[in-house]
Amino acid sequence: MYEVKEGKLVLKYGIIKQGLIAVASGKGGVGKSTVTVNLALALQQLGHQVGIIDADIHGFSIPRIIGLKDKPMVYNEKEIVPPAEKGIKVMSIGSFVQEADPVIWRAPLLMGVLQQFMEDVHWEELDYLLLDLPPGTGDMALNIMQRLPHTQMLVVTTPQITATQVAGRIAKVAEKLDAELLGVIENMSFYQCPHCAQREYIFGQGGGKKLAAQLKTELLGELPLLPAIREGGDAGNPLVLSLPDSEATAVYLDIAGKIRGRVKEFDSAIKPIVLKEEPEK
Ligand SMILES: Nc1ncnc2c1ncn2[C@@H]1O[C@H](COP(=O)(O)OP(=O)(O)O)[C@@H](O)[C@H]1O
Ligand SMILES: [Mg+2]
Numbered sequence: 001m002y003e004v005k006e007g008k009l010v011l012k013y014g015i016i017k018q019g020l021i022a023v024a025s026g027k028g029g030v031g032k033s034t035v036t037v038n039l040a041l042a043l044q045q046l047g048h049q050v051g052i053i054d055a056d057i058h059g060f061s062i063p064r065i066i067g068l069k070d071k072p073m074v075y076n077e078k079e080i081v082p083p084a085e086k087g088i089k090v091m092s093i094g095s096f097v098q099e100a101d102p103v104i105w106r107a108p109l110l111m112g113v114l115q116q117f118m119e120d121v122h123w124e125e126l127d128y129l130l131l132d133l134p135p136g137t138g139d140m141a142l143n144i145m146q147r148l149p150h151t152q153m154l155v156v157t158t159p160q161i162t163a164t165q166v167a168g169r170i171a172k173v174a175e176k177l178d179a180e181l182l183g184v185i186e187n188m189s190f191y192q193c194p195h196c197a198q199r200e201y202i203f204g205q206g207g208g209k210k211l212a213a214q215l216k217t218e219l220l221g222e223l224p225l226l227p228a229i230r231e232g233g234d235a236g237n238p239l240v241l242s243l244p245d246s247e248a249t250a251v252y253l254d255i256a257g258k259i260r261g262r263v264k265e266f267d268s269a270i271k272p273i274v275l276k277e278e279p280e281k
């Protein structure tokens, strides 16, 4: 699928120089996909080339959030040129089906698609490839991580999700796969009144911090609950670009800087698993 050379992931049609980062969450609806897109744009603002793989096959939403207009181009039967939106290269199942269509993927087929996204896509030069995982810590997320043992994991949570609910399972996934934990991002941490700037902790306080402590990692940042984030997500106009001078964008840039400082060099002693069986057609 790829090989590690001089601390970089060398793909068939590309190279990942800094990090392959899986964005995970204990459950759906915490803003994982929104965070993935805005973080990609924040890393780009810091001068990096970034790609996103939307691996949330049932709930793919990256194309809508980033406002993806173009389709991938396929040639020679197999080679794929990924569309880019706002400078971010994106591969999503959403490019191949309509958002309203139910997608019923059996695991082997899904794995085949993801392998194809790594193998057959002309990513060219990337610093970071972000992977929006399916929500939860079930088999699907585990399977994906297993195939890509060089991923480092970023966990998105909200304050009200009790750390103990998800920490154990995430820690187990990370441990089982020997995946590096980059840290925790708390989303929807508070609502800031636009009139008096007072912060309301609608979903309580401290969930992200607790989760980070239990996972023995760092809380990388706390993002506000902001109508503009939801509106931007619906309209394909992400916050980091629509409100570049906002406090929330500053938090994203800060998180991006921390991630840049925390990613570990790819380890050539670890070998990626390659699917042998033909994916079901
Ligand atoms: N910080 C935020 N403030 C306001 N709305 C948000 C925020 N983060 C996410 N949302 C909204 O919450 C909903 C779920 O976000 P999404 O990124 O799709 O979650 P997930 O990928 O975890 O299922 C979307 O409507 C999104 O626009
Ligand atoms: Mg999502």
Ligand SMILES: [Zn+2]
Pocket (backbone or CB within 6 Å): 193, 194, 195, 196, 197, 198
């Ligand atoms: Zn107020």
